Every structure is written in C-alpha cells, then in structure tokens.
Amino acid sequence: MVSQIRFLMCAPDHYDVDYVINPWMEGNIHKSSRDRAVEQWNKLYNAIKNHAIVDLVAPEKGWPDMVFSANAGLILGENVVLSRFLHKERQGEEPYFQQWFENNGFNVYTLPKDLPFEGAGDALLDREGRWLWAGYGFRSELDSHPYLAKWLDIEVISLRLMDERFYHLDTCFCPLTNGYLLYYPGAFDSYSNRVIEMRVAPEKRIAIAEADAVNFACNAVNIESIVIMNKASDSLKSRLGEVGFQVIETPLTEFLKAGGAAKCLTLRVTEPIGEEIHANVSVESRVIRMEGHLLDAGLINRALDLIVEMGGSFQVLKFNLGEQRQSTSAAEVRVSAPSHEVMEEIISQLIDLGAVDLPQDERDSKLEPVLQAGVAPDDFYVSTIYPTEVRVNGEWLKVQNQRMDGAIAISQTPNGIVAKCKLLRDLEIGDKVVVDVLGIRTVRKAESREQRNSQEFSFMSSGVSSERRVELVVEQVAWELRKIKDSGGKVVVTAGPVVIHTGGGEHLSRLIREGYVQGLLGGNAIAVHDMEQNLLGTSLGVDMKRGVAVRGGHRHHLKVINTIRRFGSIAKAVEAGVVKSGIMYECVKNNIPFSLAGSIRDDGPLPDTQMNLILAQQEYSKIIEGADMILMLSSMLHSIGVGNMTPAGVKMVCVDINPAVVTKLSDRGSIESVGVVTDVGLFLSLLIQQLDKLTSPYVANVG
Numbered sequence: 001m002v003s004q005i006r007f008l009m010c011a012p013d014h015y016d017v018d019y020v021i022n023p024w025m026e027g028n029i030h031k032s033s034r035d036r037a038v039e040q041w042n043k044l045y046n047a048i049k050n051h052a053i054v055d056l057v058a059p060e061k062g063w064p065d066m067v068f069s070a071n072a073g074l075i076l077g078e079n080v081v082l083s084r085f086l087h088k089e090r091q092g093e094e095p096y097f098q099q100w101f102e103n104n105g106f107n108v109y110t111l112p113k114d115l116p117f118e119g120a121g122d123a124l125l126d127r128e129g130r131w132l133w134a135g136y137g138f139r140s141e142l143d144s145h146p147y148l149a150k151w152l153d154i155e156v157i158s159l160r161l162m163d164e165r166f167y168h169l170d171t172c173f174c175p176l177t178n179g180y181l182l183y184y185p186g187a188f189d190s191y192s193n194r195v196i197e198m199r200v201a202p203e204k205r206i207a208i209a210e211a212d213a214v215n216f217a218c219n220a221v222n223i224e225s226i227v228i229m230n231k232a233s234d235s236l237k238s239r240l241g242e243v244g245f246q247v248i249e250t251p252l253t254e255f256l257k258a259g260g261a262a263k264c265l266t267l268r269v270t271e272p273i274g275e276e277i278h279a280n281v282s283v284e285s286r287v288i289r290m291e292g293h294l295l296d297a298g299l300i301n302r303a304l305d306l307i308v309e310m311g312g313s314f315q316v317l318k319f320n321l322g323e324q325r326q327s328t329s330a331a332e333v334r335v336s337a338p339s340h341e342v343m344e345e346i347i348s349q350l351i352d353l354g355a356v357d358l359p360q361d362e363r364d365s366k367l368e369p370v371l372q373a374g375v376a377p378d379d380f381y382v383s384t385i386y387p388t389e390v391r392v393n394g395e396w397l398k399v400q401n402q403r404m405d406g407a408i409a410i411s412q413t414p415n416g417i418v419a420k421c422k423l424l425r426d427l428e429i430g431d432k433v434v435v436d437v438l439g440i441r442t443v444r445k446a447e448s449r450e451q452r453n454s455q456e457f458s459f460m461s462s463g464v465s466s467e468r469r470v471e472l473v474v475e476q477v478a479w480e481l482r483k484i485k486d487s488g489g490k491v492v493v494t495a496g497p498v499v500i501h502t503g504g505g506e507h508l509s510r511l512i513r514e515g516y517v518q519g520l521l522g523g524n525a526i527a528v529h530d531m532e533q534n535l536l537g538t539s540l541g542v543d544m545k546r547g548v549a550v551r552g553g554h555r556h557h558l559k560v561i562n563t564i565r566r567f568g569s570i571a572k573a574v575e576a577g578v579v580k581s582g583i584m585y586e587c588v589k590n591n592i593p594f595s596l597a598g599s600i601r602d603d604g605p606l607p608d609t610q611m612n613l614i615l616a617q618q619e620y621s622k623i624i625e626g627a628d629m630i631l632m633l634s635s636m637l638h639s640i641g642v643g644n645m646t647p648a649g650v651k652m653v654c655v656d657i658n659p660a661v662v663t664k665l666s667d668r669g670s671i672e673s674v675g676v677v678t679d680v681g682l683f684l685s686l687l688i689q690q691l692d693k694l695t696s697p698y699v700a701n702v703g
C-alpha cells in the first residue's frame with residue numbers, strides 16, 4: 001500500500017566524490033563506483049516506493065552532491081526554507097532546488113547571504129509535528145534558527161553537534177513515528193543531550209552505540225512503522241522491533257564514502273503540521289562591545305573561541321582596528337546562544353574578558369533581595385578576581401573587596417550606595433544581590449604587546465616554567481622582591497611543611513628577618529615542623545643535618561606541640577627563650593602577622609592554629625589585604641584558598657614539585673601569576689643567592 005507520503009530524490013547520474021568537505025570524503029576522492037552507486041540508489045528508491053510516492057528532481061552535471069536531496073531545503077506544509085550551503089562546492093545546487101520547489105507550488109523563503117543552513121540535513125521535524133529539531137555547529141548557523149521558527153511558525157529546538165563525523169543533524173538523529181527517537185548521544189554537547197532528555201521520555205529514546213552510528217543507522221528513512229537504513233546491528237534491529245518498527249536494510253556503502261546514506265538521499269515533501277503549534281525559539285542574541293588591544297593581546301580570538309566552545313555563535317558586526325601600535329581597537333559582536341541559560345554563561349565569561357553587553361549601557365544591574373541570611377538568590381552573579389563595576393541607579397560603582405566565588409551585594413550606607421563582594425555566608429537579609437549578567441563590567445588593564453613586554457613579569461607570564469628556566473624565574477622573583485621591599489610594599493608567603501623537610505626553613509627565616517616578607521599563611525604543620533627543627537634538630541623525625549631518621553623521632557613533633565601548648569602560644573614560647581630561631585621565631589620577633597589555618601589532619605593542634613575555619617578564612621583575607629605579591633610555597637591546600645581570595649593585579653608565584661598543582665594555581669587567566677615546577681628547598685636557596693647578589697656592593701655600584 002502506498003500512502004500519501006511523498007519524498008523527493010535525485011538520481012546519481014553525476015554522483016562522485018570530487019572534493020573533501022567532510023571526514024568521510026577524506027581518502028575517497030574518485031573511489032566510488034558509479035555502477036554500484038546506481039544499483040544501491042535504485043534499491044533504496046524501490047524500497048521507498050513500496051511505501052510512499054517518490055518525486056524526482058533532475059540531476060545537474062557538475063553538482064555531484066545533488067543526489068543528497070535532503071539538503072535541498074526544509075519543507076513544512078506549503079512553505080520551504082531553501083538551503084544556503086556553507087561550502088561553495090555545493091552552493092551551485094541552490095537554484096536547481098529552488099526551481100523545483102517553485103515549479104511544485106511551494107512558497108520559497110531564502111535566508112540572508114552568508115547565513116548557512118543546510119535544509120532537512122540539519123532540521124528534523126518531530127514525527128508528531130510538535131516541534132522542529134535544528135542542528136548547528138558544522139554546516140548550519142545558530143542564527144538561522146529564528147528564521148525557521150518565524151517562517152514555518154513552529155517551535156525550534158537547537159542542538160549543537162560536536163563530532164565532525166556527524167556534521168549534519170540527520171547523520172546522528174532520527175525522530176520516529178509515535179514520538180520515538182533514534183539517536184547517537186556522543187554526537188552532541190552535554191547541554192543538547194540534556195535538552196533531548198527533557199523533551200523525549202526515556203522509554204521513547206533509542207540511543208545507539210558508535211558502531212551503529214558510523215554505519216549511519218540514524219541516517220534512516222522512517223515511514224510509519226518502517227525504518228529504512230544502510231545497516232543495523234542485530235541488537236539495534238531487535239530494540240527497534242520491540243517497539244514496533246521493522247528495519248529494512250539496503251546497503252549504501254558508495255554514498256557513505258561521501259558522508260551520506262538513506263536519509264541524506266531523500267527529502268520528505270509532505271510533513272505533518274501540528275495544530276496549535278506556533279513559532280517559538282529559545283535562541284537569544286545580544287550585542288557586546290570590546291575595546292582594547294584586541295589583536296595584540298589576543299582578546300578577540302579568546303572571546304570568539306569562548307563563544308563557540310560554550311555552544312553559542314557569533315557575528316562580528318563592527319571591527320575598528322587601531323592604526324598605530326599604541327592605539328586600541330574596538331569591536332561589536334553579536335552573540336547568539338541556544339537558550340537564556342547558555343547565554344548567561346557565555347556573557348559572564350565575556351565580562352571577564354572585559355566585554356560590555358551593549359544594551360546595558362542604558363540598563364542597571366538586576367538586583368534581588370536576600371530572603372534568607374547566608375543564601376543568595378538563585379541566579380546570582382558569581383564574582384571573579386577581576387576588578388568589577390556594576391551599574392546602579394545609572395551610575396557605575398566599583399565593587400569593593402574583589403575576590404572570586406562571591407556574590408556582589410549592594411547596600412545603602414551613610415556615604416551612599418556601596419557594592420561589595422560578599423561570601424555567601426556573609427549575606428544578610430536586606431542585602432540586594434546582583435543577579436543575571438546585565439549592568440556588569442570588568443575593568444581589564446589595557447595590555448598591549450609592548451606594555452606586556454615592559455612588565456618585569458612578562459617573560460614568565462602565561463604558564464609554567466620548565467626546569468631550565470627556574471634560575472631565570474628566581475632571578476626575576478628576586479628583583480621583584482627587592483623592588484617591593486624598597487618601595488615599602490607587601491609580600492605574603494603561603495607555605496607548607498615541605499619547606500622545612502627540604503631544608504628551606506633557614507632561607508625562609510632569612511627572608512622574614514631581612515624584611516622581604518610582610519605576612520605568613522600556613523597550617524599547623526609548617527609551624528610544628530619549623531619549631532621541631534629548631535628545638536630538636538629534626539623535621540618529621542628526620543635529622544636535618546644527616547638526613548637520617550632519629551630513633552623515636554616520630555614523636556618529636558608531638559613533643560614540640562606539647563611544649564608550645566604549655567606556654568600558651570608560639571609568641572610566649574619565643575619570649576620565654578624556648579624557641580630561639582626559625583620561621584615562627586622570626587615572625588614573632590619581627591612583628592610579622594601570621595595565620596595558621598587548621599585542618600582535619602592536624603595533630604595537637606598548636607594553640608595558635610585556628611580550628612574555626614570561618615575565622616581562619618577571615619584572618620587569611622586580612623593578611624592578604626593590600627599585598628603586592630604572594631609567594632605560594634608547596635602547600636596546595638592553603639595556596640588554593642589564598643588564590644580564591646586574591647583579586648587580579650596581585651603578583652603570584654606558585655612553587656610546587658607537581659606540575660598539575662602549579663598549573664591549577666597559576667591558571668588564573670591573568671598575566672600576573674607564574675608557576676615554577678621545582679623543589680621548594682632548591683627554589684628558596686637559589687632565591688637567597690640571587691638576593692645576596694643584588695645586595696652585594698658590586699651589584700649596587702653597577703646599578
């Protein structure tokens with residue numbers, strides 16, 4: 001029985017693999033057999049003809065891919081959106097398909113020039129007519145989706161393709177009768193998979209494995225309960241059989257060489273129109289403006305890459321290139337995202353790159369009140385390390401206490417309105433918190449190539465230094481320490497007990513004594529092992545001079561803790577003359593504030609160790625305030641904590657033996673942080689040597 005369902009096909013008279021525009025074509029140029037292709041196409045044609053009417057469009061010489069008629073356009077009722085091919089190799093097919101549509105009484109809609117959309121290859125109607133699934137990422141642009149919604153008066157659900165083997169939606173996704181869906185989840189990003197799962201109930205989803213996907217099992221023609229495809233595994237056939245579908249296999253291997261199979265070779269001409277279904281598209285667009293050394297500093301590339309990586313698309317509307325080396329450039333970029341949720345994620349990242357959302361020039365930040373102490377409104381903007389401004393009552397306010405992972409709270413004070421970064425736990429009822437991403441901008445230092453090069457930290461910026469460069473980095477750090485000391489600046493050190501175990505204790509003590517350190521942050525262990533070394537000559541029971549374990553040495557650190565507990569504090573033990581040297585001694589003697597944050601593994605603890613973590617965080621952030629540089633020495637735990645509290649602009653040097661830790665700590669997206677993969681004892685001894693050179697009379701005279 002032949003139903004009233006119609007398909008359009010195009011005979012393979014001129015079919016061949018003539019060029020490479022997808023991974024399947026790679027290595028297959030002129031490798032397909034015309035005879036076999038004709039035979040396979042005829043079999044497909046006959047299989048479909050048994051169940052539907054097939055119309056034909058005349059093949060045209062020079063356009064070998066015309067055989068893939070799915071890409072002619074997208075039809076719904078009387079309307080068709082004509083394809084705009086991405087590649088010039090296929091653009092010549094457009095007028096022939098247009099002609100066929102017009103001759104057959106369709107209203108033909110054409111998209112703006114340079115807005116690619118590849119027809120039913122990238123847009124598939126739910127077989128119940130409820131909505132249109134539309135793909136983007138390789139061939140079709142996200143910005144084409146609102147046109148589809150408007151012209152076809154239907155809801156469009158955007159899905160992002162991630163695997164270039166599945167470059168069209170119909171290569172990995174096939175809606176079936178009764179709301180079933182045959183698809184390959186690995187072809188989509190996680191957001192799109194979530195969207196699919198929200199729309200299609202689990203019992204209706206038939207997710208296939210890669211082995212079936214690469215046989216183009218999703219590139220199938222579904223006519224009621226029949227599913228026609230190149231090839232299916234036994235398990236897929238029985239899975240489809242269980243829910244009432246009959247699989248008809250018809251080999252299409254010659255067409256697979258060009259990246260197409262059954263569905264690509266057909267265009268369904270009669271599509272159901274759901275009643276009560278109307279235009280709806282969740283694609284959102286916004287225009288952002290960026291200014292600065294966009295090319296020099298690579299900002300524009302980073303912004304555009306980020307938009308695409310996060311699932312959006314862009315159009316550069318204006319780009320004014322600064323003509324002189326010193327002049328800045330400006331760009332206006334239209335950003336599109338498949339939903340408001342994704343748009344917010346993209347814009348908040350672009351804000352970090354210094355982008356301004358254009359309409360916000362006239363718009364204030366959105367504020368919502370705190371209703372429960374310590375809990376922010378759901379949609380709160382998460383602060384970053386970058387200096388931030390928010391627009392309140394038409395004025396841009398600088399956010400105080402800048403740090404990452406906080407909320408921005410606005411409050412009325414006797415001196416006017418104040419914006420402050422607050423930790424969640426510090427939010428009070430009545431605080432107004434910035435939500436969404438409107439009316440927020442970050443102020444990035446203009447970094448031209450020259451400015452960056454003139455900065456002393458420049459050569460070590462962006463990344464982790466290799467071993468050979470350690471000495472150079474140490475030299476730079478020594479210069480920097482010297483400069484900060486001479487100008488009365490502030491250096492804070494975060495250190496773990498490895499500093500002592502590696503023999504770095506004496507060097508760090510010297511740095512403190514000689515005025516290079518203005519604050520020390522650590523935990524119980526650094527203080528315990530420092531004093532163990534100074535009281536008993538061991539660190540974790542190992543004799544520091546001979547490098548051998550001392551009998552009973554494992555108890556040493558507990559004895560030290562006990563002694564200090566007897567005195568009540570480290571300072572009192574120093575005053576009593578019990579602790580006579582070392583890091584903690586120098587801190588006490590030189591009035592250098594320190595904070596020891598407790599942790600679950602602490603023995604004792606020392607009376608100075610702050611076991612209330614909220615108070616410990618407060619002590620830490622107080623000591624960090626106003627720092628010019630932070631030296632992070634082999635304590636992952638404390639260094640990560642410190643990194644989160646520190647705004648951009650503070651130089652950070654992270655020293656750790658583990659490259660993964662260094663990368664994590666120094667990867668703040670700001671040029672001021674640098675990682676050094678080396679032994680911390682070695683680092684400190686080299687640093688002392690360098691500082692000695694800088695202060696030697698010879699160097700002073702030369703300087």
Ligand SMILES: NC(=O)c1ccc[n+]([C@@H]2O[C@H](COP(=O)([O-])OP(=O)(O)OC[C@H]3O[C@@H](n4cnc5c(N)ncnc54)[C@H](O)[C@@H]3O)[C@@H](O)[C@H]2O)c1
Nearest residue numbers: 496523524525599602603634635636637656657658679680
């Ligand atoms: N007796 C005690 O009370 C005791 C003992 C140990 C640790 N602790 C506590 O545990 C918490 C975490 O301690 P932590 O900071 O030692 O551990 P951590 O794991 O946070 O950091 C140690 C870091 O040192 C690095 N490292 C190891 N050897 C190195 C070397 N030779 N040179 C450079 N880097 C090197 C590691 O890669 C690691 O990243 C702290 O609160 C600390 O006080 C307590």
